[in-house]
Amino acid sequence: MANAPLDRSAALLSKLSAVRLLAMDVDGVLTCGEIEVNSDGFETKRFHVADGLGIQLCLLAGLQVAWISGRSSEAVSRRAAELNIPHLTMGCANKAKAVAELIGRFTLQPENVAYIGDDLNDLPALSLAGVRFAPSNAISEVKALADMVTERSGGCGAVREVCDVILKAQEKWNGAVEIYLAGLLRP
Amino acid sequence: MANAPLDRSAALLSKLSAVRLLAMDVDGVLTCGEIEVNSDGFETKRFHVADGLGIQLCLLAGLQVAWISGRSSEAVSRRAAELNIPHLTMGCANKAKAVAELIGRFTLQPENVAYIGDDLNDLPALSLAGVRFAPSNAISEVKALADMVTERSGGCGAVREVCDVILKAQEKWNGAVEIYLAGLLRP
Amino acid sequence: MANAPLDRSAALLSKLSAVRLLAMDVDGVLTCGEIEVNSDGFETKRFHVADGLGIQLCLLAGLQVAWISGRSSEAVSRRAAELNIPHLTMGCANKAKAVAELIGRFTLQPENVAYIGDDLNDLPALSLAGVRFAPSNAISEVKALADMVTERSGGCGAVREVCDVILKAQEKWNGAVEIYLAGLLRP
């Protein structure tokens, strides 16, 4: 809640209205940052069901969503497929370049991009984005750069908070929820 | 404890006395909401041993118990089988419809149904139920609708709290515990 | 810390001095109570390294140690084997009977038995034991019966706390640590 008065400020609301692409890191943002290594060399990832629902709402509201990970994991690509994430980049050393490519492909301006990151390797991509989010577990250097620090930590609903705040600022939340619930109630 | 004075109110006790069916969501209610994806595409689910015991007490006391999940998981069906859950619905988009079918099958009234949910996709089913529970990790829209918010979060004993409060309101808790312990002590 | 003044009381110290057998439940005591179900039907258990060390100290000090679980799990038997737990009972509905058998086998009195449990199905065994421990996550009925409630929860070092308090009350802690460290330093 540290940033609460600022978060809801007119300046932030104005920034949030411009967002067309929501890009995010994976480890520490969509997960709590644990690297769960099995003996067979496979990795297990623990995502959060609430983040998945928030991302679905963003997609229903017409936002672009991108996952950009410095690592590669079959578990990440499986979860991305389940959620129909349109843009998945894995094994990506240069996340800023990945964001720049998306900006080019969709003819966006930096102010149309929101980015969620938690650590040093997210700083270049965060610097590129017009709206910068940090989960509560982010390092201080990232938090210092962030327009908003979420109350929840990565893997525990941080991404959902970001989805909700963007959709509400754009007055698209009620509409997205209605479409979502109507889809559920379809016979 | 936020709702404690209200929780134990005469109005809630009266509502709890009418419960014949305890229906609940899975992810975020029987688990903490983590979607644990392995590289081989299988999912691991982490249930809580205390919830299992609470559900056993409800069954011993003659309540119907239903698990209704929007997702499908072999881990969920295995745990349901171990606990002899009589009604398991998976891959269910329309949870309200699933609840309505159970109401029809057992010739119940809505006031005979308690439902535990944590997120937007539980709202229609929650609205149908006479008694509405939210684990502490539920979103604010669900909590606003809830008759009682548990102290524990999903996957950490939230369901046990609901089982205990229903059985105690119905004065069936002591009897169920006696039957349960007698079963354990049988040679 | 709720019970701290009582815990260290002369009455408790006297009780602890008599302990010859430390028996304990598994789920919720040696683990946090999560039942982690994989799709292939296998279960994963998460023990704590600090509990393992505490149990090793108890064995070095000449105490008997028993694990008594209502469930059966290959993961439990593997961890028990690694720690050389002398008495492992799994799939045990009647834990009180299992404790009574150990009392008979070693010609003990109830006051020589310490038991750690967290839920209803531990009540009969707890009632049999001379010294009763509850981890912080135990249900209120178990805590009400306990001589001491640990500060740590099950799976997070609760068992280590019990090991330490027994060995220190018996003035065997320093000796056990010396033997343990000497073993480590052996070339």
Add this chain to the structure above:
Amino acid sequence: MANAPLDRSAALLSKLSAVRLLAMDVDGVLTCGEIEVNSDGFETKRFHVADGLGIQLCLLAGLQVAWISGRSSEAVSRRAAELNIPHLTMGCANKAKAVAELIGRFTLQPENVAYIGDDLNDLPALSLAGVRFAPSNAISEVKALADMVTERSGGCGAVREVCDVILKAQEKWNGAVEIYLAGLLRP
């Protein structure tokens, strides 16, 4: 934060400047201490992505890094390989001997060694090291010996805190981050 005034003291800064080798325990330091046992006998380990990045910075700054574990695990050797840990010792009963060998191999003095440990079996190695770190989850005997207790617990970023504090004391942090980020931005 308990030790904060002391941590940043001139005495500690002076000690930190001398560090050339950062050695650490694995269970309870690089993980939260959970021993996650699968039914097939394999173990899963959960490391933290932030610790990995901190260790990479230390290696970029020219420090030696060693992992010394009393246990053996394929998951540990896989994570060590991914991070290019130069010195990995597993199944090590005598950690002090392992530290002494590294001191000999690199012609160091004890004051050039920092060690992070959390339990009794780390005491001999900690006693040998010039700078001693304990994660917040360490036992009191280890904390009593520590020059600094981290705010984060093992597996949740404790090692990252140690990496940062050493590199900042040596005024190598900015440089290491620059090299690290330049590597990421390379086309």
